[in-house]
Amino acid sequence: MTDQFTPRGSGDRAQDQFLDVVSPETAMARFEAALFPRQLARQDRPLAEALGAVLADDVAVPIDVPPFDRANVDGFAVRSADLAAAGEANPCRLTLNDESVACGVVPRLPVTPGTATPIATGGPVPRGADAVIMIEHTDPAGDDAIEVRRSIAPGGFVAFAGSDMARGETLLRAGTPIGAREIGMLAACGIASVETVKRPSVAILSTGDELVQPGEALPPVGIYDTNGAILAAAVSENGGEGRFLGACGDDEAALEAAMWTALAGHDMLILSGGTSKGAGDLTHRILSRLGQPGILVHGVALKPGKPLCLAVCDGKPVVVLPGFPTSAMFTFHAMIVPVLRRMAGLPPRSDAHVSATVPVRIPSDLGRTEFVMVSLVEGRDGLVAYPTGKGSGAITSFGQADGFLRIDALADHMPQGARAEITLLSPHLHAPDLAIIGSHCSGLDRVLTPLVRRGLAVRSIAVGSLGGLAAARRGECDLAPIHLFDDQTQSYNAPFLSDELELVPGWRRMQGVVFRKGDERFEGRDAAAAIRAALADPSCMMVNRNQGAGTRILIDRLLGDARPEGYWNQPRSHNAVAAAVAQGRADWGVTIAPIAEAAGLGFIALTEEHYDFALVKARKERPAVKAFLEALDSPECRSALEEAGFRPA
Numbered sequence: 170m171t172d173q174f175t176p177r178g179s180g181d182r183a184q185d186q187f188l189d190v191v192s193p194e195t196a197m198a199r200f201e202a203a204l205f206p207r208q209l210a211r212q213d214r215p216l217a218e219a220l221g222a223v224l225a226d227d228v229a230v231p232i233d234v235p236p237f238d239r240a241n242v243d244g245f246a247v248r249s250a251d252l253a254a255a256g257e258a259n260p261c262r263l264t265l266n267d268e269s270v271a272c273g274v275v276p277r278l279p280v281t282p283g284t285a286t287p288i289a290t291g292g293p294v295p296r297g298a299d300a301v302i303m304i305e306h307t308d309p310a311g312d313d314a315i316e317v318r319r320s321i322a323p324g325g326f327v328a329f330a331g332s333d334m335a336r337g338e339t340l341l342r343a344g345t346p347i348g349a350r351e352i353g354m355l356a357a358c359g360i361a362s363v364e365t366v367k368r369p370s371v372a373i374l375s376t377g378d379e380l381v382q383p384g385e386a387l388p389p390v391g392i393y394d395t396n397g398a399i400l401a402a403a404v405s406e407n408g409g410e411g412r413f414l415g416a417c418g419d420d421e422a423a424l425e426a427a428m429w430t431a432l433a434g435h436d437m438l439i440l441s442g443g444t445s446k447g448a449g450d451l452t453h454r455i456l457s458r459l460g461q462p463g464i465l466v467h468g469v470a471l472k473p474g475k476p477l478c479l480a481v482c483d484g485k486p487v488v489v490l491p492g493f494p495t496s497a498m499f500t501f502h503a504m505i506v507p508v509l510r511r512m513a514g515l516p517p518r519s520d521a522h523v524s525a526t527v528p529v530r531i532p533s534d535l536g537r538t539e540f541v542m543v544s545l546v547e548g549r550d551g552l553v554a555y556p557t558g559k560g561s562g563a564i565t566s567f568g569q570a571d572g573f574l575r576i577d578a579l580a581d582h583m584p585q586g587a588r589a590e591i592t593l594l595s596p597h598l599h600a601p602d603l604a605i606i607g608s609h610c611s612g613l614d615r616v617l618t619p620l621v622r623r624g625l626a627v628r629s630i631a632v633g634s635l636g637g638l639a640a641a642r643r644g645e646c647d648l649a650p651i652h653l654f655d656d657q658t659q660s661y662n663a664p665f666l667s668d669e670l671e672l673v674p675g676w677r678r679m680q681g682v683v684f685r686k687g688d689e690r691f692e693g694r695d696a697a698a699a700i701r702a703a704l705a706d707p708s709c710m711m712v713n714r715n716q717g718a719g720t721r722i723l724i725d726r727l728l729g730d731a732r733p734e735g736y737w738n739q740p741r742s743h744n745a746v747a748a749a750v751a752q753g754r755a756d757w758g759v760t761i762a763p764i765a766e767a768a769g770l771g772f773i774a775l776t777e778e779h780y781d782f783a784l785v786k787a788r789k790e791r792p793a794v795k796a797f798l799e800a801l802d803s804p805e806c807r808s809a810l811e812e813a814g815f816r817p818a
């Protein structure tokens with residue numbers, strides 16, 4: 170939260186926040202105690218509208234299903250005792266009764282000793298018969314008799330009344346979500362409508378002056394509203410009826426009006442944003458006027474998600490989630506879903522868990538329960554859980570994640586190599602067919618897209634070249650994309666490989682100096698002259714790269730001993746360099762040609778960087794690896810790479 174967005178009048182009160190940080194358990198206990206027990210609203214729904222609803226009551230079976238003893242095959246209704254001695258060498262002759270029983274036909278004649286009645290699958294078994302012999306196991310014997318060459322046990326091929334569902338049995342239990350199967354069971358016993366729990370309607374409001382709705386143009390420092398859409402969907406996934414009401418600016422009067430309206434028309438209100446220091450007391454103040462008992466918890470020892478606020482206003486839950494989407498989702502799942510599900514009549518969610526090794530040390534704050542999103546890949550000895558975290562502000566950490574792990578409040582880190590229990594985000598884990606861990610490049614998509622279209626599950630995890638090499642050596646991935654320059658041999662990548670790895674050439678990326686078109690310090694000059702001009706102008710600001718990046722080595726060579734303004738701004742990606750220059754926060758930097766072009770920047774070529782793959786030899790024969798190598802080598806892929814500004818090796 171920058172000062173710019175601090176609401177008027179917040180003043181010193183901004184310091185009043187998080188005075189009462191409680192444990193997640195205490196927070197949950199207070200919240201649930203204020204809401205439950207409660208009467209759940211009910212709704213009678215016809216079967217056609219029951220899909221997805223939750224049963225409010227146990228449902229008992231009102232009739233026997235099937236309602237009568239029924240033939241399970243086409244054949245003849247018989248008395249099993251007549252066939253006790255029948256066999257291949259001893260065919261038994263039965264006289265046919267003068268009727269044939271089809272579905273929906275009431276038999277007129279009993280089956281008496283020595284007789285049989287033709288019957289169709291589903292037909293009611295006549296009085297006297299106790300089994301049905303399949304037509305395939307009989308031979309005609311004249312017009313009015315059959316011969317049977319095998320015996321049959323009593324009850325053979327008969328579905329007795331109530332054998333499927335017996336009258337009075339519990340058919341379905343309260344809390345069951347109604348799917349196609351449940352609808353089928355209800356229909357089978359003649360039930361046309363059921364009592365369901367009315368889905369709690371949940372209003373969702375985003376807050377923040379910077380928020381822009383998807384579909385609208387993004388102004389220079391705008392942020393697309395992610396929480397609105399994600400929360401509406403997540404509410405609906407957990408039994409509620411999520412209704413996104415839009416984003417509200419950080420303005421007390423407008424926000425209060427929006428909150429009153431939202432609460433009046435819904436069973437629950439979820440806000441996001443405005444909880445970090447500075448504006449937190451804005452919603453805090455409004456909440457204290459909205460109803461009784463008001464705020465129950467403000468601040469939970471949870472990371473991400475500390476600034477969570479839980480309130481109950483005249484019986485309705487009101488929640489303020491942190492603004493960062495990942496934090497918002499974690500707190501939603503950890504603290505709101507249990508309450509929402511109870512209000513929706515659903516049982517607690519049973520999460521699926523797997524065990525995995527953590528390949529890197531994960532630091533954690535002491536005193537806060539910390540959740541870390543992880544991507545799962547298959548290592549040599551079972552699953553490996555890579556933290557996908559790019560910080561709580563990142564949304565991809567959610568998209569790439571298979572689940573999350575929990576670091577106890579009393580631990581300040583999770584050590585490398587530790588076993589952790591992973592809570593899966595969806596109950597079924599599909600380990601990726603192809604795991605790529607290392608440096609990221611937009612060219613990689615050109616190779617992977619066709620593989621994904623063919624149905625391969627591909628996971629690429631960006632941890633940088635060195636991280637990728639380490640993962641490859643530990644056997645945690647198939648390929649590690651790298652671009653590492655070796656000063657000694659003056660060559661790329663090959664010198665960094667060990668015995669278990671082999672080099673697969675990828676493509677070349679032209680590195681160069683980027684500037685805004687028309688900047689006379691750069692336009693039309695070669696690199697050396699441009700850098701001289703930049704260094705000669707004290708107002709000219711650069712953007713650097715992080716230590717360890719291949720690009721940084723280039724920049725250090727260009728600069729020599731110079732430390733111009735902007736040197737300490739060291740973002741970690743090619744895109745961030747282009748964004749800084751395009752937005753005027755810097756005047757020059759070094760990035761790769763395709764990114765410079767996409768950002769509409771001027772470009773002075775410096776040198777080509779080699780982006781190659783370290784292939785784990787032991788995994789070479791895996792079908793997905795072969796498919797990757799074929800795709801990389803294909804003419805389609807090579808031309809797609811060229812089109813994107815890369816030069817295939």
Ligand code: AMP
Nearest residue numbers: 170375394395396442443444445492493
């Ligand atoms: P706040 O709690 O309002 O200070 O927000 C913390 C961070 O989350 C800021 O960077 C906001 O821009 C961001 N943020 C808040 N609400 C949303 C939202 N609905 N979608 C995406 N980002 C958000």
Ligand code: MG
Nearest residue numbers: 376377442443
């Ligand atoms: Mg905000």
